[in-house]
Amino acid sequence: MKKKTSAWKYLLSALIILIHAIPLYILIGVAFKSKMDMSSRWILPGYIWWDNFKNALFRGDMLLALKNSFIITAGSVLLITLLGALAAFPLARHTSRLNNGVRGLIMGVMMVPPLSILVPLYSNLAHVGGLSTYWGIIGVLTAFQLPMSIFLFTNFIKSIPTGLDEAAAIDGCGPFRTFALIILPQLKPVIASVVILTGVNCWNDYQFSLYLLQSPKFKTITLAISSFFSLQSSDINAAGAAALMGITPVVVFFLFLQKYFIKGMVDSAIK
Amino acid sequence: MKKLLSVLLSAALIGGLCAGCSKAPKEEGGDSGIEVSGEESEKSKTTLTFVQHMSGVITDELQAVLDEFEAETGIAVEMSSPGSDIEEVMKTRMASNTLPDLWTTHGWSVARYGEYLRPMNDQDFVEHIVPSIKDLITGPDGNIYVLPIDADICGISYNAEVLEDADVEPESILTWEDFEAACDKIKAIGKTPLFFDGKDPLAFGQFFDFVAPTLYTNNDDINRREEFLDGSFDWKDWREVCEILERWTKKGYLNTDALTADYATACQALGKGDAAFMLRNANVIVEAWTTSPDARLGILPIPGKDSDNPRCIIGGERLAVGIWKDSPHQEEALQLIEYLAQPEVCARLATAAGMPAGLDNAESDTGKLAPYYERVMSDDILTIPYFDREYLPSGMWDDLCVTGANIVAGNSGAIDETIEQMRQSYETKKAQQ
Amino acid sequence: MMKKRNKNIINLFYVPALILFSVFVIYPFIEGIRISFTNWNGYSQNYTYVGVKNYIQLFQDKNVRTALINTLIYGVGSTFLQNVIGLLYAVFLDSKFRGRMLVRTIIYLPVMIAPLVMGYIMYFLVQYDNGAINDILAVFGRQPVDWMNNGSRAVIIMTLINSLQFVGISMVIYMAGLQGIPGVYYEAAAIDGVSGFQAFRSITLPLLTPAITSAVVINLIGGLKLFDIIMALTMGGPGYSSHSLSTLITNQYFRAQNAGYSAAMGIGTFLLIMFISNVTMRYFDKKEVYS
Helix, strand or coil: CHHHHHHHHHHHHHHHHHHHHHHHHHHHHHHHCCCCCCCCCCCCCCCCCHHHHHHHHHHCCHHHHHHHHHHHHHHHHHHHHHHHHHHHHHHHHCCCHHHHHHHHHHHHHHHCCHHHHHHHHHHHHHHCCCCCCHHHHHHHHHHHHHHHHHHHHHHHHHCCCCHHHHHHHHCCCCHHHHHHHHHHHHCHHHHHHHHHHHHHHHHCCCHHHHHHCCCHHHCCHHHHHHHHHCCCCCCHHHHHHHHHHHHHHHHHHHHHHHHHHHHHHHHHCCC | CHHHHHHHHHHHHHHHHHHHHCCHHHHCCCCCCCCCHHHHCCHHHCEEEEECCCCCHHHHHHHHHHHHHHHHHCCEEEEECCHHHHHHHHHHHHHCCCCCCEEECCCCCCCCCHHHECCCCCCHHHHHECHHHHHHHECCCCCECEEECEEEEECEEEEHHHHHHCCCCHHHCCEHHHHHHHHHHHHHCCCEEECCCCCCCHHHHHHHHHHHHHHHCCCCCCCCHHHHHHCCCCHHHHHHHHHHHHHHHHCCCECCCCCCCCHHHHHHHHHHCCEEEECCCCHHHHHHHHHCCCCCEEEECECECCCCCCCEEEEEECCEEEEECCCCCHHHHHHHHHHHHCHHHHHHHHHHHCCCECECCCCCCCHHHHHHHHHHCCCCCEEECCHHHHHCCCCCHHHHHHHHHHHHHCCCCHHHHHHHHHHHHHHHHHHHC | CHHHHHHHHHHHHHHHHHHHHHHHHHHHHHHHHHHCCECCCCCCCCCCECCCHHHHHHHHCHHHHHHHHHHHHHHHHHHHHHHHHHHHHHHHHHCCCCCHHHHHHHHHHHHHCCHHHHHHHHHHHHCCCCCHHHHHHHHCCCCCCCHHHCHHHHHHHHHHHHHHHHHHHHHHHHHHHHHCCCHHHHHHHHHCCCCHHHHHHHHHHHHCHHHHHHHHHHHHHHHHCCCHHHHHHCCCCCCCCCCCHHHHHHHHHHHCCCHHHHHHHHHHHHHHHHHHHHHHHHHHHHHHHHC
16 A cells, blocks of 8 residues: 555655756757757757867966856845845835835845946946956846845744843843844754855856956857857857756755755745 | 864955956956056057957957057057847947947948048048949948958858759859749759848848848939938838748748758858858858868859849948047057958958958958959949948948848748838937937 | 834834945935936936936837836736746645655756746747757648747737746745645535545635635746846847837947937836736735635
8 A cells, every 4th residue: 555655755855856957858858969960859968078168277267267157146145145134124024114115125126127227337336346256246236136135034033932132131141132032043944045045046146246346357158158059159069068067066056055045945934 | 164264264355355456457458448548658568459240360450450559659459349249249339438439330431330430531541442332331421431451242142063063154143033043953952042040030131131122222313322321211011022032931042940940050051052141241151161172162252133224232341440529549540440341361361361451552361262353343243232221320230130030930921010110110210319 | 112112123123224225225216216206328428408308208118118018928927827837836746646745856957947048948949940949840741930020929928938937936825825725624514525626626725715816926026027038039129019118228228329218118017917916816815805
């Protein structure tokens, strides 16, 4: 009886895996094939065409792009996490008219279509010398990812009993110490969720990086990949190799963190 | 959990540190324009910013030339290559008036970039610009704003084997009627007569650039040139060019995936001999040879409206470099222009671009294409500018692309809508000027 | 007294976030409102104010209407698919069997891929010539199909792609939600003779309401702002037929050089997203109270 139930589960699992693995499978096929190989996309080549990777590495400057993406993502994620947790504390603990307004504003920011503010944003950054700098792009990405972080943190902090911070207040702790000593340590599980959800968006950002990081020294992974796919280029296979190289770090990162991630989501997304 | 946190924290710290250090490069960039005078005096430290729109082999050659320039003069050049995003990138930069020191003008040195570029009339290379493009890059004020490294010579790219199989003599295609007869023959042998890579609708914009001039502007005696320029053109007459595209679609000359094929597919189809013609410059031929090295591919002049009108080719600037008139590094930028204008450097770059050189003292080796270029640049063939750049206000290129796609998609009333959109857009764009 | 002061000090905690928003979002947004009253072409130094002309045009423009309908399909369609499939996946993976971690990981992995890159990859599947889907059709002796040459079909395909890529997020949220439901509820229900689908309807769904709210709001905003996949697959074409409002904004800003009009479109899109998400949140807020 028990064996029978598992059988359909494995069958269904296999089907699900099949469907969701198709994009990666196709990408691997493309990345390994030579440009002259016109066989079906379903057929993996019996060889690895290293030229694709060589092309991607050297012409696409993948190492530099990896470094830039890493710096930008790490910097943004640090700010997103820190400022998000800070902002969520009063918003979760005190419901006043002012704070409701602030919450509405933050949700509003989440809904601004990025392109609609691009040119004014660009001019602003140009005036203060923030184009093609790490701090410029980190600031922009942080601002656009913060609402999600605040959203998750607020939900989570609401689920922490207020008893502890009240006790701390009676003991004479100011809000800063209450936050640092009582709240922050309890946030650990949700941090993994925030890091993964927003970190992926920063790593994969295309629109802002394209315009705000025009100097080739600041090229990011997504820019490097997209310039390979850019319509005037016909070397699809090298582009596939570049895409594969760009995806690998986040995938590995996720595989290491996923345990904490799921746990964090339990506590944050559903308060 | 602790481990995770410490990993994250240290990662973030490193990030923060790097973000701190990274402010340094900003000072060398020409973008900010806030140069500290102390640093300015260190001439050897100058870095020029250079935005260029080409991709592929030429990019590598360009980088090599810039490296040699740096080794020789000590002036570094930071080249960025946004590829097909060049339009957007340059428009944001114009909007905020933070242009690069130099950039390639992709056909717009006069109409769009003229007001931002330093006139080059005082430069030695000007007298060497090949006659076929000289007029095309000269503004109404007589100014030339760019160094044209190559000359864009744009005719119909074709696969000679397919034409032979279909018993079509390329030199006999003198009018659009001949062209359609050829297409019928090609279709009869089961090949695609005309390939469009419409995933990027620029393919349809190209159609109008090829066909519209033959109907409206090529004839010196009877033409509508003034009407396009002063706005008196009756857009109802635009129907004529639209109907040609519609007819070709209905007759089945186009590939099945005309609306969705990408550039790589197009190059392959031409190279493998699945398709006969493409309304695109020889770049497709160069790309097609990378997968089908033995394919016999060539360039054909654009047919005339009828036998009274000569055939033509489209000429213009392609890899053409200009200097921002407000660049803080005028002198160094000029030095680079002089370097690029040397015959051997210019020849090298034009060769890599696969196009004839833009200067007459440089000899580009266009290899297998050389005889074709020689043929289409002869006297009996007219050289015309890109229609949209010459006769339409900046910004209408998109209208050509999109309306063309609508016609090919076979939407009912597409032609009427096209006429209306062209009329409206023309008015809007004129009002912006 | 003391407490009141603390309350105000505590509000300082969101000041850094507000400063960031002001500099990078709100100020440019206000600038955008100003631009929306001009006929600026997006780059020149001169333009004229044209009043509310751009806004009036929004209501007359057929392409805006198409993009609006597409945006709703992208937004509502993906939200629906992601939540239904995500919930089914979560329920399935909530049962214990070996290898379910692997299934979960594989479902979530595509979320890590940049949507732009996902679009490029998907082109390998849907393209006419040598496309992976047409290869399968060929095995069954069917004629190849040019999948993206029809706007409505392209919109549906891209909604599907977006849904399948991001279904992992809803799945994880629902898995989290399911783990938060105490098992005793089901035991009690079983004693009353309630089990299976009925138990799912009367216990699981109501208790999942907070999770549903989070998942729906996150997916809705993501879907309504869909951009990268469209740019990678159709660029809004053929014609204007598969544009979302986001891609049409870019198209009008840069390619068509109607920056003023595009800015008005941006403001309109913002208001639309705001309206839809607020209605959704209100709806779920009420539900939560009742359950």
